[in-house]
Amino acid sequence: MKKRMxxxxxxxxxxxxxxxxDNASIGETVFTTGMTGYQETISNPSGCGQIIVMTYPLIGNYGVNRDDFESIETAVNGVVVRELEDEPSNFRSGMSLGDVLMMKGVPGIQGIDTRKLTRILREKGALKGMLTAAGDTVSVEDKLEDVKAYKLPTNLVTRVSTKKAYPSPGRGERVVLIDCGMKHGILRELNKRDCDVIVVPFNTPSNVILSLFPDGIVLSNGPGNPEDVQVTIDIIKELLGKAPIFGIGLGHQLLALACGAKTVKLKNGHRGGNHPVKDLLSGRTELTVQNHGYAVEEASLSGTNLEITHKALNDGSIEGLKNTEYNAFSVQFHPEASPGPEDANHLFDRFTDLMKTNNRKEQLNA
Incomplete structure (x- = not known):
């Protein structure tokens, strides 16, 4: 067995x-707390540029199947586990996790104390890290200097966004989905509601988007610092008021920035399932799936037309917003789940209802 550091x-x-x-890699080392869902985690474009630490001690026991990928290609830079199961047992399994990572060019390391590693990351926040071969010929000092000198990339959305627009046809409302690193689960939920979806790159000009005659616009999840995606922020500013807007994950942060708020980097971020969030409008608490390292700064909402709709019960951070002037709302968590609880799935119904209501108003005013 080859050794790795x-x-x-x-x-x-x-x-x-x-x-x-066998590749070496450098990335931002973060942890995710899900007991299951490793396949969705490694294929979530929001993980682009990250080395993912799985806190659950046994990973890979049910294998990898054809249906649960959230993108065609993996985006993570590495995977860290306590124990990897090489012989999965599940009727849906088509391949082991190790074989998939080999095929996709992603390095992994097992057999380390992931509890200790997670405690370090909890104390110090996300750290840059390198996965590299171990052995007498390896200069640890040189590798450490490479890690320290490494600058986290600012073009992550560019890496994972679609390069060309494409349709996912339906006979219902026309939705333009701005792909900043879209999980397939979002597209699946819109298709379930028979939406006629057109997925477009993150930098598609607003006039091109409006020429597609959208009944609604979805801002997808994605990786990295939202302030690095100024082109999309400017596009959103031009789209506000033109059609109902629904932001998810990074899309939530971009909508907030477009409306004049600010974002901050969280010390640890929220990654995994079963994160409790309170819906301030209904008073209901929902268990949610989360995968983000940035959040909207509450103090920055003063003077904007944004109103808080959801809050995280663990740390009080903002998990949902609505624009009081325009038909626009957003959530920081993932209502499409994949994996995890589906408590917030109703938000897609809210969005489709908003599009239908808006269309009726336009018809009455015509």
Missing amino acids: LILEDGTIFEGTAFGS
């Missing part, structure tokens, strides 16, 4: 066994 920028080194690709 995880070298963190603070000088902490873990040595374990390699699996997946």
Whole structure:
């Protein structure tokens, strides 16, 4: 078995066994708390540029199947687990996690103390890290200097957004989905409601989007710092008031920035399932799926036309907003789940109802 190291920028080194690709990689090391859903996690474009630490101790036991990918290609830079199951047992399994990572060129490390690693990340926040081969010929000091010198990329959305527009036809409302790193689950939920969806790149000009005659616009999830995607923020500003808008994940943050608010980086971020969120409008608490490292700054909402609709019960951070002037709302979590609880799935119904109501108003005013 080949040996591999995880070298963190603070000088902490873990040595374990390699699996997946033989490639070395550098990325932002973060942890996710889901007990299941590793397939969706490694294929979620929001994880682009990250080395993902799975806190659950046994990963890979039910394998990987054809149906649960959230994108065609994996976006993560590496996977860290306590124990990897090489012989999965599930009737849906088509391949082991290790084989998938090998095929996709993603390195992994197993056999390290992921509890200790998670405690370090909880204390210090996300850290830059490197997955690299271990051995007498490896200069740990040189590798550590490479990690420290590494600058986190600012073009992550460019990497994962579609390069060309494409349709996902339906006979219902026309939705233009701005792809900043879209999970397929969002598209599935819109298709379930018979929406006629056109997926467009993150930098599609507003006049091109409006020429598609949208009944509504969805801003997808995606990776990285929302302030790095100024082109999309400017596009959203031009789209406000033209059609109902629904933002998810990064799309929530971009909508907030377009309306004059600010975003901040969280120390640890929220990643995994079963995060409790309170809907301030209904008083209901919902368990949600989350995957984000940034949040909207509450103090920055003063002077904007944004109103808080959802709050995280764990840390009080903003999880949902609505624009009081325009038909626009957003949530930080993932109502499409994939994986995780589907408590907030009704938000897609809210969006389709908003499009239908808006269309009726336009017809009456015509």
